[in-house]
Amino acid sequence: MSSTSYALETQQIDKLTEQRLLSAAEQPVSVPASVASPGVNGVEVFGQSLFQGAFRDQPFTGFNPNYQITVGDKINLQLWGAYSFSASLPVDPQGNIFIPEVGPVHVAGVENGELNDFVLRRVKQVFKSNVNAYANLEASQPVKVFVTGNVQRPGLYNGYSSDSVLYYLDSAGGIDPESGSYIDIQVLRQGKLLQRVNLYQFLVTGQMPALQLRNGDSVVVGARHGYVTLEGDVQQSAKIEFLGETTSLSEMLLVAKPKPQANYARITQIIDDRQEASYLPIEQAMQTELHAGAHVELVSDSDINTISIRVKGEVEGPAAYVLPYGATLADLIDRIHYRDNANPFAIQLYRKSVAEQQxxxxxxxxxxxxxxxxxxxxxxxxxxxxxxxxxxxxxxxxxxxxxxxxxxxxxxxxxxxxxxxxxxxxxxxxxxxxxxxxxxxxxxxxxxxxxxxxxxxxxxxxxxxxxxxxxxxxxxxxxxxxxxxxxxxxxxxxxxxxxxxxxxxxxxxxxxxxxxxxxxxxxxxxxxxxxxxxxxxxxxxx
Missing domain, CATH: 3.10.560.10 (Outer membrane lipoprotein wza domain like)
Structure with a gap:
């Protein structure tokens, strides 16, 4: 399989794998303190540049056909013909607007794209002919939303019910880059979970959940889960958050796309308090199990200049060593530290090419x-x-x-x-x-x-x-x-x-x-x- 086949396009993302990567989890995975800072090696957490004020400076007031009319919205209504009327009508606490000669019309829950036809049908029930109506949403309901958890400035923020979660997160200074999660955000209403939001879904596919906020709703940013640092021949170097105890490189590359020429991966991680290093063709590396804190560097290695050797048995230190191409057995042995009960005089070397010949x-x-x-x-x-x-x-x-x-x-x-x-x-x-x-x-x-x-x-x-x-x-x-x-x-x-x-x-x-x-x-x-x-x-x- 060629390396270019791994230049993954968004539309080719596997549904099941994407669901695992992008779905929310109840419990965060702890991250070793030694890898908790997003500034290490100058690599940002994926999504960290999302909150620079662009969302809070641009509240959403445009036409959204799927927006559902709610209490506090204002409806601009005009009637003409045999009967004329023009006014800006608020949606009252019962979800109604009051139209003279027609009476209360219940519009709460009606989608914005259907509002004009809905109101016109009600008007026609009274005025059988020679009266026309035009209704449109003038302004969404102003609301105040709590933003808390791992954000820069927790607090209560003004906005409109049509504004997205991004608007309120940006108003609160964005997710804390030291501790906040981009994949575990909860929207609560009266203390109950209303919606889970995963910003990777927005960053990767541009999708945001259709959600109308109300007065007193809360947006809670959870603690960061485990993540993998991905650098080298990728479209964007980043620390990529994931759910669960382990992930795979194939899942990480759904987020940070590899460059077409990438054909090898250098993987360093700590497993059971032991550092391991490996240097693998990208086809093999794709399914390698990655733990929280792992560091992966994709490389374009047309002339292989390093090799990876696994070491097992009675030794201290890494389970794999990355050595220069041309290294000898003596070079490897010089790096090995034997345990007290080791038998260094009976070292065994196993080689794939020899097994194939046999x-x-x-x-x-x-x-x-x-x-x-x-x-x-x-x-x-x-x-x-x-x-x-x-x-x-x-x-x-x-x-x-x-x-x-x-x-x-x-x-x-x-x-x-x-x-x-x-x-x-x-x-x-x-x-x-x-x-x-x-x-x-x-x-x-x-x-x-x-x-x-x-x-x-x-x-x-x-x-x-x-x-x-x-x-x-x-x-x-x-x-x-x-x-x-x-x-x-x-x-x-x-x-x-x-x-x-x-x-x-x-x-x-x-x-x-x-x-x-x-x-x-x-x-x-x-x-x-x-x-x-x-x-x-x-x-x-x-």
């Missing part, structure tokens, strides 16, 4: 095995049934083997120059715990983990795991070490103490016995089983 090699072996099994020709009539059963068994094995997903471990042990190895974007480094157990897996009665004891032999461990199963290969065992290396131990050494060979953290892998009708097939299946065992750290039954 998967390709496995698929080729499985294709060759499938071809061999399907093309064997029976020598005698009795061989025909045997080959059919064997082929079915091999096909079942192949089906299971294709589901195996290699880990892509790069073996670092026994190489004095491992530190010079160049790292690749997306590499994962695992620092294991200093182990005290040995695992026995595969074809034993009770696969389990046992406390490591240098005095124990392989026979001892197999016995403690319940002994070999009926389908076990008892001629050879595989020891998979934490560092990715393996040792193949023949049956004659099962009762020996393997000092230095068998270590804490190792896996003793008991492979299945291959029962195939042909030597070549047995060899191929054995090769595949060993490849899966080493590549996935799991024993596949046959």
């Amino acid at each position: 998967k390709i090699a496995l698929e080729r072996s499985l294709d060759a095995l499938e071809m061999e099994a399907l093309t064997r020709q029976p020598v005698t009539s009795s061989d025909k049934a045997s080959l059919k059963d064997s082929a079915a068994m091999i096909q079942k094995f192949i089906s299971k083997a294709r589901k195996a997903q290699p880990r892509g471990q790069v073996v670092l042990a026994n190489n004095d120059r491992a530190g010079e190895m160049l790292l690749e974007d997306g590499d994962e480094l695992v620092v294991p715990l200093r182990a005290s157990t040995v695992s026995v897996v595969g074809e034993v009665v009770f696969p389990t983990s046992l406390v490591f004891d240098e005095e124990h032999t392989l026979d001892d461990y197999i016995e403690m795991a319940g002994g070999f199963s009926n389908s076990a290969d008892t001629d050879e065992l595989i020891i998979l070490h934490l560092d990715g290396t393996i040792s193949r131990i023949k049956e004659r050494k099962f009762n020996n103490r393997l000092t230095g060979t068998l270590r804490a953290g190792d896996e003793i892998m008991v492979m299945p016995k291959i029962q195939a009708g042909e030597l070549q097939v047995t060899k191929d299946v054995t090769e595949i089983l060993y490849r899966i065992a080493v590549g996935t750290a799991a024993v596949l039954s046959f």
Whole structure:
């Protein structure tokens, strides 16, 4: 998917995602104090420039067809023909205007666009002919509205019932940029919620809720929710507020649109009191979970100059490191701080490209095995049934083997120059715990983990795991070490103490016995089983 596909247009906003971003919430999410100031790095809160006096200086007095006539409004009425009358009539507390010779006409609740026809119909009920009428709204009702909460100047403000919430917020100096929410504004009437207002909806789509305020209504600005700082190749750098505990970059870009050339995202955030950093293609970054206080920088990286490496296990500090392109394993290790129980001598490195190569090699072996099994020709009539059963068994094995997903471990042990190895974007480094157990897996009665004891032999461990199963290969065992290396131990050494060979953290892998009708097939299946065992750290039954 090209980066230009992420230049999101307003009309393409997904309805469900927009609803989640723009809807109001009952409880605000706390924001770390270290990221609470909107002035950090000179980035404003999204919407902060909204209140510069433009709304309070321009009260709305124009024609609004959807405005509903209310008590206190003034209606300009003219009658001509057989009967003439001209006056400005107030809407009384009962919602009526009084027309001479006609009487009271209830206009409260009538939409402005329908007012003239409504009044004319009432006049025609009295004057059947030769009298015409023209009625229009002269002035909306003056009202006083409380504006409070997280605004600059809480107070009681004059206006008209036709004025929008923006007018009253601007009159109060606007939302407090240090603490106010732009997505959680409540309009109360007699203490009850009348309407929730989200200014992002106005800023992004130009929509404002149709709302007529009355005397004594309150506009309450809630406390700011969590937000994400978005900078770089975006149309507008901003701190973007969101609802809930987490959000995603795709939701943030509904508000601050990316520039067409943006193709990578550099993400820094604190998760569980630990700082994490990542550098991802924008397609992948779109669905990354963002927490309150996260900082995202979109970049146009035609020549990739940084890589992101994830670090797991017994380490202190970030879970991901952004390093210069061309960084080595030694560069990364120099930045890592080990925990007390870490085993730095068994560091494991996993690489996507290696996993892909392992998967390709496995698929080729499985294709060759499938071809061999399907093309064997029976020598005698009795061989025909045997080959059919064997082929079915091999096909079942192949089906299971294709589901195996290699880990892509790069073996670092026994190489004095491992530190010079160049790292690749997306590499994962695992620092294991200093182990005290040995695992026995595969074809034993009770696969389990046992406390490591240098005095124990392989026979001892197999016995403690319940002994070999009926389908076990008892001629050879595989020891998979934490560092990715393996040792193949023949049956004659099962009762020996393997000092230095068998270590804490190792896996003793008991492979299945291959029962195939042909030597070549047995060899191929054995090769595949060993490849899966080493590549996935799991024993596949046959």
